[in-house]
Amino acid sequence: MTLQLDFNAAKRFELEYVGEDGKTHTPLILHRAVFGSLERFIGILLEHTNGALPVWLSPIQVRVINFTDRNNKASEKIVEKIKKEILNVRIDADFRNTTVSDKIRDAEMQKIPIMVVIGDKEEEKGTLAVRKRGDKKPEFGVKPEKFISELKELIEKRK
Secondary structure: EEEEEOHHHHOOOOOOOOOOOOEEOOEEEEEOHHHHHOHHHHHHHHHHHHOOOOOOOOOOEEEEEEHHHHHHHHHHHHHHHHHOOOOOOEEEOOOOOOOOOHHHHHHHHOOOOOEEEEEEHHHOOOOOEEEOOOOOOOOEEOHHOOOHHHHHHHHHOOO
16 A cells, blocks of 8 residues: 555646635645555556457456357367367356357457357367457357467467
């Protein structure tokens, strides 16, 4: 914790007091800062990016979403494959019994950068449907090896 002397806040809030001389004055504000510089930097970063952090910095980098319960095993396999290929990747899965639209909306609200959807077609063809945060449509037919190499590059090169 630090104590800080703030010369600007009183002006912004139009604070004034009447001094011993009978004139109005703008006070100086003394306040404590509970957070240190690292915490303030993170707060500024989150505010600046609106929480949409780049892939390499995001708390959850990839979310795998099943289309139906039939696709759970294939979805679990791709999660394990990605974890095996990219050490320390932050990946999770959403296998809830709800619509894919709900799962995508939840992932978007959580600012997860990449969503991988596994449905019957993807399972049959051995491909992925990859949707990046903010995109309206996913990219279909993505080979898992290509996806993993691109994800690895995004994380390692901090793109």
